[in-house]
């Protein structure tokens with residue numbers, strides 16, 4: 130059976146590569162997608178980015194309904210604000226790994242709190258875009 134992992138990115142991550150490159154690097158989201166597909170040729174990867182909370186919630190529900198095996202989720206700033214995304218993760222019976230490119234604990238104090246972390250399988254923060262690769266690896270170990 131072929132497993133599918135959803136790589137979900139929230140607000141402003143469409144600007145990866147040009148947005149504060151000293152924090153988030155110079156690789157674009159499209160380049161990250163190419164790299165991850167190359168790194169995991171045997172896993173079906175599905176990518177989705179939205180700047181809208183409701184669309185991210187819909188995508189989480191849809192992932193569950195369509196039989197996705199796990200989710201790598203960089204919720205961007207919604208990490209620190211969204212009870213609705215937390216409830217959506219809680220509502221689906223799927224492992225979700227929360228990924229942050231930057232080390233949120235080394236930044237402003239409002240970034241130190243995550244509404245989502247308690248309902249995620251785990252969190253990777255501060256390892257650059259390498260965090261996505263590590264999250265996929267961990268999910269694949271759970272298959």
Ligand code: DQA
Pocket residue numbers: 140141142203204205206207208228229230231232233240
């Ligand atoms: C981020 C960290 C968040 O605090 C921020 O709002 C982002 C990106 C990261 O990947 O480091 O948009 O999730």
